[in-house]
Amino acid sequence: MESLIELSNRESPPSSEQDATSFVHEEQQSQLPNPAEATGLEKSGAIPHDPVRNEDQIDDMEFELPESNQNICSPTTQETAQMFAPTSSMAQPQILGHHTSPQTVQNFSPHVEHVECADLLGSEPNRSIGPTSYLSICSIPGITWVSEASGEPSFFETAKTLVLNVDSRLKMRRNPRHETIDEPDKDVAWEWCQAYFDHSFDASLGLVSKEHFEARLRRHFAQNDVVDDDPAWYALRNTVYASGCRLSSSNTPYSYMSGEIQGQAWRYFEKALDVHTELLYGSTGLMAVQALTAMGFFAEGLGSPSLGYMLTSCATRLAQAKGLHRQPAQSWNLPLAEQQHRIGLFWTLYIIEKHICYRSGRPSIIDDDDISCPFPNSQLANNTSHIDPFIYIVQHAQISSRIAKQLASGKSFRQTHTKTLEVIQELNKELQEWRDTLPQFLQPDAPTRRHGKRPDNINMYHVMYLRYAYYGSIMAIHSILTHPWNSSLFGSGQSLALRNRISISSHAVVNAARAIILDTDAIHVDASTPICLALYFPLVSAINVFIYILKYPSLPTASSDVALLDICTGHFSRLELASPNTALPFVREIARLARSTVESIKDSATSPSSLLRTNISAPSVAQSSVPHDLGNNSSPGEDILELFSDNWGTMSSSLNDENLAAFTFD
Structure with a gap:
């Protein structure tokens, strides 16, 4: 069978979703080590150990990567090194205030056109969508970063379409009918x-x-x-x-x-x-x-x-x-x-x-x-x-509650950097311990309906919900470190140890997202399908894979990740066929942007004069894996995290450049 790398060099996408899935599996199996190598990341030196430690240091923190489907790639030495190869947007930080006007955004990012339409992203700013929402990519800092990283201003219109689509579902558009419908016979x-x-x-x-x-x-x-x-x-x-x-x-x-x-x-x-x-x-x-x-x-x-x-x-x-x-x-x-x-x-x-x-x-x-x-x-x-599934679903809901309270509440954004990283470690450990208590047929990496058997008396939606909820929580816990518009959270002077933690969190997030997308073939889309399984988790996964591609477009996994977005596009096409009201062209558009970005990087390898990014193939662990500030440097001496809201209601982490002088990571 033709390799996925060869496929990605074509101008046309995979001929079918099934082909794309098989190509993803083949490339990821051939390029990446086995799970044992992945779990040995720390032992291999990905996390430097300092013999001298104190209570302010975070070198002793270890993040356990999710044990996902064996077809999901694990980090490699090459990939880990490439994590720190910056794009032009990473090398040229954009400084945006937390109440940035559309005109101000245009001044900072000449690639973003028609920014005067930004107010259309939400006609009612009193409708709040919190910091854990997937719509944070549609905030002004998110739009700016994607436009710079992809080199295409069209993402603004794509983001606006998504937000308007979601906004149309937020409220009832008319008063309930006064005429009644008869009782059914x-x-x-x-x-x-x-x-x-x-x-x-x-x-x-x-x-x-x-x-x-x-x-x-x-x-x-x-x-x-x-x-x-x-x-x-x-x-x-x-x-x-x-x-x-x-x-x-x-x-x-x-x-x-x-x-x-x-x-x-x-x-x-x-x-x-x-x-x-x-x-x-x-x-x-x-x-x-x-x-x-x-x-x-x-x-x-x-x-x-x-x-x-x-x-x-x-x-x-x-x-x-x-x-x-x-x-x-x-x-x-x-x-x-x-x-x-x-x-x-x-x-x-x-x-x-x-x-x-x-x-x-x-x-x-x-x-x-x-x-x-x-x-x-x-x-x-x-x-x-x-x-049994009900009990595990309740237990996961309790973990989800703690994630929201400790990482997404107003209080959590005022805690110290050390505390934030400790919370991430604790929540990740708690989630893995919960996963270990699941019976085999409910394990996230257990075969799904199309690939294996489960007890006949177990509801498939419970199985898929627990699987998706686990991977979704992995993304929720670690995305505070991996979303580029959160980069000012830890300031511009990021140490090697902190960058290693960002690298580990990036692997955890993208592996969880890949697992969800690969499992969409087990979701039979009909009226009984819970909307979180059919729409929410696949959409969040597509966004995280898209972000990963734009951050590291020269990685060997970029081609397979683009194919994963094609698979996700196929899933949303099935969803649109079943329910036209749930149509989301957003996934199709970000798949196109991702493919264009990866192909541009491949072309630049053979044509240096056409480089779209600087230093893209020269990884250096001394370089940050995320861009610098997207926030106003109003309080550089305060060791706190601040949360602001865009004027259209979507909450995004437009945070201060923090002073890390109190920390000794390496």
Whole structure:
């Protein structure tokens, strides 16, 4: 079979996604060492050891790289050396203020054209997207860096399109309908009910008891014309109808998201929204919490992070008001079944709330220190087929909560450099320890459905969620070091030891991103596919691979990484075919930019006069692997991290040039 390097020299991309996948596997296996060599990175000297240490030093920190698919490349000596070969953008830092105007950006970056359109990136600056959001690449510093690194100003329009696409999903564009949609007839209602419990992600977590819901639905239809004025049952029933309507056609390829089906599902969801106020302020039971949580899952499935965020926040407040986050008092004399119901409901809400908060970069309203609700165990559900994955999903949500609190909160950006690196090390260690507790069939490197078997009673979405969540957390923990627009975090005078840590984090991030992209072939895209699996994790992975290519375009892995972006483009093409509303040309465009950049570097190797970058093939460990400041040097003597916001609402780490005099790394 033709090698991927030979393929990358062609002017045309791989003929098919399957070919691209096989080429990626072949090149990565041939160029890179085995996992044992990767785990021996520290022993081989990638991390210099200093015999003299004190509490301010970070030389003793060791980052364990994720044990990903064997097809994922591990660092090599050549790649590690190339990590520090700068592009022109790295050699010529751009200094941008945290409230940079479009005109100011244009002055700093002549390659970025039409920057006066920057305000179009967000028409309402009060819509905050936090620092952990993948949209940080669309901030002014991010756009400037990509435009400089790629040499193409077109990325501005690409970024603007992505942000406008996401912005269109943030809020409901019109008031709910005043006209009502009729209750479905009995047969249709039961069909949708069955679809909900068979295919929805929230039902698989045990949010709603199928037995109890079906019993209530039978009573509902038996009442005929008798009106049931329970707002919680009204909201939950119509939310199940909405989800079931959307999911019932999941076996019909590429038709489930048609306008008719989507519109019908949305109208039932609107009926549930009609009683939103009554759920919060009326006299309700636990079913009201179930209804609001189910509504949050439905909104999440539509790819509406803001709507899902608000609904799950409301559900959380109501749950806390009812004491679900606390261990029930013995004086309540609750039956065991009721206690189990409360535990399962709270932790299911915890999972979705923490996921949406971290994904959107917005703060959680659940204080982990205030939780005394018992942790779920194997006695929680009548059907225990999903209980083990459920427990591991909850454990991961707790880790995700700590990542957001310790690396993305306002307080975290005021901590010292040493503390930040210690937190990265601790969170990475905690994540690896959690991974080690997973059973073999849930391990991130275990074969997926298309390549191996799993227990028949295990939900595939739970397997893929845990896999993607693990790799996503790797990227979340380490990206604070690897995103170029965060480079001023540790100042311009970066030591050799710090650069080694940035190198290790870069490997961890890109390997995790590669693993997710290679696993997209296991995702069957239909109405039941959780949006985080179909869209969020693949998009974040594509962005991180893209950044890695632009930072190190002359590495031997660059060609295979470009092919990975082609694979990811194919995944989003399938997603667009299934759901035109989720079309994201962004991935296609960054794949084109990455390919163009790598090809330009290859051409420059044979034509020195056409060099687009300086010193690109002359690696030096004395050179930084990231560009210098993108922030205002307003407080050079303060050992703190500051967080600012662009005027369109996306949070980016436009941070100060810090004084590292207190540190002795080497």
